[in-house]
Amino acid sequence: MIAFVLRRLASAVPTLFIVVTISFFLMRFAPGGPFNLERPLPPATMENLVRTYQLDQPLWRQYVTYITNAVTGDFGPSYIYKDNTVAELIGKGLPYSMELGFYALLLALIGGVTMGTVAALRQNSALDFSIMSLATVGTTVPNFVVGPVLTLIFAIALSWLPAGGWGDGSLRFLILPMIALALPQLAVFARLTRGSMIEALHADHIRTARAYGLPSRVVVVTHAMRGAMLPVVSYLAPCAAALLTGSAVVETIFTIPGVGRYFVLGAINRDYTLVMGTVILIAIFVIVFNLLVDILYGLLDPRVRHD
């Protein structure tokens, strides 16, 4: 197992390197640069800026400099948020995104699995249909609609919850963004669970367990659930990586000070270093969660072995 983990971690290094290289050069294909603003800068100013940020160097040298610095943990200054380095921006924003994302993930996972299981047990009943309709709504209605609607109802009409902001970080501030963030994922988990649970309930070992006269609760929770969780666990990796690194839409709608918006903002403003920083962050999260999920697989399904 330890050898497996080490091997996977070692293979992450070239993966990261390729991701960084491709993004670095892709970014430079976009026309314009970080200093082409709506109000254009005079040539002398532009020259000074380009020189200060070493954007006048040949591209290969900029690339070498970036890689050498990145290895030592220096991800460069942000071209747009000039008072901060990329590491500072991500360092300040990430805890907010992760906290919100963690709650959203819990809500999506627990809510989705529970709803999916209930729907599978009552297959084709009215309850099943209502849960699956809700899931369809969850996946089809985008969160830039859900977010404002939640705010209109709970913040403006009823004045129960704040309309946005992080405030003191208490639950009141997190409830609405958490729901908006979790809803589409909750729907996915519910559908996945329902599908695999129906399949699992028809498996031979479940029939055997029932024939032995085991109580239904034990059959479902200890025997069927274990097999049914495999697809859910596979989806958990990309879902956790996406939720924990923040959502540009939800963070913008609810003015959450996370890192979700930096990728979009960075790309629009040609803030090369900020985009690279977020790409590396997301890549690391994806790699780590894929690894965790592979380990979880081994625990859930004895057929999967990591030698």
Added chain:
Amino acid sequence: MTPRILNLRAALLLGATLLASSPALAEAVLHRGNAGEPQTLDQAHTSINIEEFILKDLYEGLTVYDASGKIVPGAAETWDLSDDGLTYTFKLRADAKWSDGSPLTAEDFVFSYQRVEDPKTAAGYANILYPIKNAEKVNKGEVPPAELGVKAIDEKTLEVTLERPTPFFLELLAHQTALPVSKASVEKNGADFVKPGTMVSNGAFKLVSHVPNDNLVVEKNASYWDAANVKLDKVIFYPIDDQAASVRRFEAKEMDLVYNFSADQIDRLRGAYGDQVHVSPTLATYYYAFDTRQEPYSDVRVRQALSMAVDRDFLAKEIYSGSQIPAYSMVPSGIETYGEPSKADFGTMSQLDREDKAVALMKEAGYGEGGKPLNIEIRYNTNPNHERVATAVADMWKNTFGANVSLVNLDVSSHYAYLQEGGKFNVARAGWVADYADAENFLALSLSSNKTFNYGHYENPAFDDLMKKSYEETDPAARSKLMHEAEAMLMKDQPIAPFLTQADLWLVSGRVQGWHDNAANQHLSRFLSVSE
């Protein structure tokens, strides 16, 4: 038991004291929606007005805008201008101090201005101070920063020598780039001087905390010379870039001020909030530029015809719900030293008459129905409102001239990079927001020597000559007359077709006192107060 009883007593006593003195303890807090995260709090790097609002609360330049947008003394109490118009002598206020209690000195201003012009600083708005002697040379690295024409005569006297007489120099000094930094703090802290806990400022407020994308808190600066008249204890800036989100937070009573919201909300918000909705014309022009290097746009008749056929009332009312005003001049109204701008002659005609004249002009030029085909590509930067304007304009040109109009949009960066690098085009959208309240700021865009901003490469020696004379003219009235002549020429030639004067949209809650709409869009928190 005794300690617990004692504690209880102490708590009761404290509670009683708090209750008794609670009116004095009620903090006056202004919740200020600020339309986006500031990119920097460094006066040398700032470029946008959401930074300006914060920086001007934190720092005070030699001159400031008062609540109605007029230039008044700031850190400088008085000043003299030499007879040749070249040397300003500023007397700083004796009681002007930094937030750490140290005195604000003339040397701080010398240091600040040199820092802005030093090419190593790479200040985005270094050109704001180019009228100062040698500033441009310093900024281009041709002479050292010490050669800049600013000198500390004594601790409280600052002498500024200009390159040439600059009638709008006092306006420039009120720009956020001209705000001072504390020499001691910058030398000690380097780039970190902008951080909370480190920042030393000389304005009505001082920086307390800053969580990017969440809030920025400033509190009253007790060392400020006019602290007695500052009514707010605290201002919280909320950097909300989603316009709909900031309106929702205003409606949830979480914000007292909201800057910029979607124009299509004006009617609904007016219905719900009445005079809390402010639409204030500003010094900004929305225009289309024609590429005068190419046919048919090299023909003045074609440009005039295209410009006349655009129904500006429709754009202002239907697309911008009255949040913008039809414009027939490049310079907007509201500049004190300029007065009414020189408008294009078709400005006074009805739209029907304009269309008739436009068709005649286009026919004379030999394009459109019955002539050579008119294929026009409109370029604009991606934005829902710009798209609606382009679509409407395309429709007007199709209906009036039978033109084939296509639309191309790029994101802001690509759009302006293309134009600035001299890319060829037919018609391109552009906008200009004044850096300072002077007509020159708008007219200089069309100088043939202006390689960056003169997108359409308009070249008219007569226009250039009038502008050159205006720079040399020291009499304000004569200078204004020269610029009016230049603008009249520009409006006759129409290398640029101004469509709209933009307006700033504000939501100002009923609890805010001291608010005045002004064209310069200057709203220092020090002039505001809140009622409970």
